[in-house]
Amino acid sequence: MLARILSAEFLxxxxxxxxxxxVLGPLGVAGLQGLNYGLRYDYLMNLYQDDPWGGLIRDVSALTLPTLFIGLAILASMAAGIEHQTNAWKQTLALPVPKTAVFAAKALLNVLLLFVSSTLLAVMTIALGATLGFDLGDIPYGDLLQTLYYPFFAALPFMVLQVWLSVTLANQAVPLTVGIIGMIVAMFGSRFDDWVPYKWPHLLNGAGEPLYSVLAGAALGVVLLLAGMAQFARKDVS
Known part of the structure; x- marks a missing residue:
């Protein structure tokens, strides 16, 4: 059933x-780093001469978090706005499917879109490195995938939260404002205590193990998904 509803969401x-x-998110990140290297090529190549791929991945990572946070807010708002703008929620919820499945499909749609963005950014980062003349045989795939996918999974609570707000509130200014504030707060998240979710996408914690941040984000994401499904099932959406 969820697969059918998700298919309808893609339609x-x-x-x-x-x-x-x-596509624009990862393209923008890769493009800005391409411009950065174009303007400061000699300086950056000298700075990262011992590890050019590592330097490029770190530079890309610096732009990934704010792009991820603003992206998840905009995508969630636009996906939910399809029903809000056409007053189609009553028709959608009149279908013989559980409300919980409708909410889960909306959340999964946004997660999949952002997963595609993360994957495209990995491909574009490799393409940028190749364009800059880096040795393709030296690509640190483990570091690249960890840098791009770990923050994605650690940010799952915020993806679900934005879907929850966007689906239940007709005025999309509210979830978009929450998303913008979240992006700003997340930029300073590395200064927070380990229990603060805004720190998790930075993959920093007292144990020095990035996977802990990923697991915490995934766990809270599931909790918020279940809570959102339960609340949405009881709520009348007009």
């Missing part, structure tokens, strides 16, 4: 801007 976003935005 709804056909012709919309969501796929464009999913």
């Amino acid at each position: 709804k976003i056909r012709g919309k801007m969501l796929w464009f935005l999913a």
Whole structure:
């Protein structure tokens, strides 16, 4: 059942801007780093001469978090806005499917779009390194995948939260404002205590183990998903 509802969600976003935005995010990050290297090529190559791939991955990572946070807010708002703008929630919820499945499909849609963005950023980072003349045989795939996918999973609570707000509130200014504030707060998240979710996407903790931040994000994401499904099932959405 969830697969059918998710398929319907993908049909709804056909012709919309969501796929464009999913590609625009990683393209913007890679493009800005391409410009950065174009303007400071000699300096950066000298700075990262011992580990050019590592330097590039770290530079890309610096732009990944703010892009991820603003991206998850915009995508969630646009996906939910399809029903809000056309007053189609009553028709959607009149279908013979559980409300919980509708909410889960909305959440999964956004997670998959952001996963595609993370994957595209990995590909674009490799392409940028190749363009800069880096040795493709030296690509640290483990570091690259950890840098791009670990923050994605650690940020799952915020993905679910934005979907929850966007689906239940007709005024999309509220979830977008929450998302913008979240992006700003997340930029300083490394200064927070380990228990603060905004720190988790930075993959920093007292144990020095990034996987702990990933597991914490995934666990809280599941809790918020279940809570959102339960609340959405009881709520009348107009």
